Amino acid sequence: MNETLTPTADSTSDATGQADKFSWWNVWLFLAQRVFLYFVLYALSIGPFYWEWYKSRYVDGSSVLAAFYLPLVWIAEVVPPFGEWMNWYIHLWTG
Known part of the structure; x- marks a missing residue:
């Protein structure tokens, strides 16, 4: 007898069932x-835009750009190590 084995729907779903299973953990990990x-x-984008941000905050520039980077200013004030790193990084761009 010459029998050929063909996969059935049950056998293929068992093999791919683990890959297709939805997991909230994976969603949260992806989002994080x-x-x-x-x-x-x-945070890295402030380096090349520092002078534009400075002009928008302290001179007569775009208030949108000043507001865009305002959270970085706040975090730098609240978390001193982050603020020190930001000063170092901005100094790399401004010389």
């Missing part, structure tokens, strides 16, 4: 990674 990544990019 994205928030961390966006915050790092946000």
